[in-house]
Amino acid sequence: MTRIIDGARLAISIREDTSAAASVLAAQGCPPKLAVIVATQDESTSWYVRSIARGARQTGIDCDVVNVGAAASTEDIRGALLAVNEDPDVHGIILQTPLPAGTGGEVLREVIDPAKDIDGANPISLGRLVANAPAFAPATARAVMALLEFYGVSLRGKHAVVVGRSTVVGVPTAHLLTQADATVTVCHRQTTDLAARTRDAEIVVAAAGIPGLITARHVAWGAILIDVGTTATEDGRLLGDVDAPAVEGRAGALTPVPGGVGPVTTALLLQHTVQSASTHFDRLRTETSTDLAVLPAKR
Ligand code: ADP
Numbered sequence: 322m323t324r325i326i327d328g329a330r331l332a333i334s335i336r337e338d339t340s341a342a343a344s345v346l347a348a349q350g351c352p353p354k355l356a357v358i359v360a361t362q363d364e365s366t367s368w369y370v371r372s373i374a375r376g377a378r379q380t381g382i383d384c385d386v387v388n389v390g391a392a393a394s395t396e397d398i399r400g401a402l403l404a405v406n407e408d409p410d411v412h413g414i415i416l417q418t419p420l421p422a423g424t425g426g427e428v429l430r431e432v433i434d435p436a437k438d439i440d441g442a443n444p445i446s447l448g449r450l451v452a453n454a455p456a457f458a459p460a461t462a463r464a465v466m467a468l469l470e471f472y473g474v475s476l477r478g479k480h481a482v483v484v485g486r487s488t489v490v491g492v493p494t495a496h497l498l499t500q501a502d503a504t505v506t507v508c509h510r511q512t513t514d515l516a517a518r519t520r521d522a523e524i525v526v527a528a529a530g531i532p533g534l535i536t537a538r539h540v541a542w543g544a545i546l547i548d549v550g551t552t553a554t555e556d557g558r559l560l561g562d563v564d565a566p567a568v569e570g571r572a573g574a575l576t577p578v579p580g581g582v583g584p585v586t587t588a589l590l591l592q593h594t595v596q597s598a599s600t601h602f603d604r605l606r607t608e609t610s611t612d613l614a615v616l617p618a619k620r
Contacts, residue, residue: 324472326547328464331471332584336380339592343381346598351596351605354383355406355439355591357411360393360420365370365553366573370417373587380591385411395424399432406434412601413439413594425468436600439593447488451496456594460585462493464585465526466501469574474524474545482519484535484562485528490549515539521591527562535563543573549582559583 332570343353351579355377357370370386387405389397390400398420405411414437419425430442441459449456469476481503495505502506507520519525519539527535535546550562561578568575576582 322571323572326468326472326574326576326581327599328468328576328581328583328585331467332588335467335585335588335592337408339382339588339595340380342595342599346595346602347381349602351598351602352383353381353411353413353595354385354411355415355594356385356387356408356411357415357417358398358401358405359386359388359417360390360398360424361388361417362391363419366419373415373590376530376587377591377594382591382594383410389423393421393424395429397498398424398429402432406432406437409601411437412598413437413590415440415444415590425455436568439590439597441493442489447493450493453500457597458497459489459493460586460589461490461528461549461582462497463589464582465494466497467589468547468582469524469545472545472574476524479503480506480521481524481526482506482508483526483528484515484519484520485526485530485549487528494528494549498524498526499523504538521542529562531562532560533562533564533567536567537564537571540568540572542571544571546572547577547582548576548578551578553582602606 342517346353357373359370374384374386387401389401405414414433416430416433418426431444433443435445437442439457441447441457446456448460466492481498483491483495483505486509488509491507495507498505508515516539520541524543524545526549530550530552533553546563548561549562552560554560559579561573565575
């Protein structure tokens with residue numbers, strides 16, 4: 322039987338811990354705050370952003386949604402990002418996609434202050450991550466790792482295959498798996514015989530955005546499948562990259578879509594915001610205590 326890895330349950334436990342940390346910070350006068358910059362009226366994006374904002378508030382994190390509108394220019398979006406970069410009360414920033422055509426998301430994500438880049442969107446964050454320097458990893462990549470840990474998967478010496486090489490999911494996930502001592506193969510559009518590669522893996526992370534790409538012939542007996550794919554259908558359903566009925570009974574465990582990677586990703590965005598607030602608060606406290614320590618000597 323294939324075990325279903327319950328992302329919703331893991332998300333609740335992450336949110337409980339995050340909420341406790343948020344209330345400690347708030348009591349110390351540093352309430353954590355998230356800002357989401359949006360430049361679209363698209364309904365499914367608006368729904369997603371509202372759910373992040375609601376989740377934040379339920380966790381004790383202030384959340385400002387700044388919608389600059391679907392007609393926003395690059396300069397409008399840059400301006401909104403610079404404002405939240407400079408706002409000392411904001412600790413986490415999400416630049417929500419999609420952005421209006423021609424505004425250059427590649428350039429805009431470089432505007433996000435790396436200290437507040439809680440979804441690892443700025444290339445500086447990815448660079449620091451792969452150089453093993455402190456940085457926020459993209460929340461989706463961290464969600465993959467958190468789900469494997471939650472399920473008690475030991476990664477040392479295991480063969481993990483990541484399907485997809487995007488800089489937001491495939492690349493950082495492959496790095497985190499390598500850091501956790503797995504041997505990692507990254508597959509992509511040009512990979513020949515994908516099934517042979519994935520069948521050789523004890524862990525498969527599917528992040529290609531192609532519904533049903535991974536079927537029974539792609540899966541070794543007992544393999545653990547983490548499904549990052551979320552393709553929305555016209556009738557409002559969400560489809561993963563794994564053909565769940567086809568792998569049932571063959572895979573050892575599988576994350577469902579929805580209810581797997583998605584809720585954990587959202588919970589980790591909130592956790593990162595609180596971590597950022599905590600770092601900010603510690604820095605303030607150190608600066609203040611240094612000032613105090615210096616005062617008597619000056620007198
Ligand atoms: P995401 O943001 O979910 O990572 P992207 O569209 O940015 O999605 O990237 C999709 C990735 O999936 C690309 O790296 C691409 O090479 C990979 N991919 C697409 N089709 C296949 C396929 N048939 N087999 C393996 N990898 C694929």
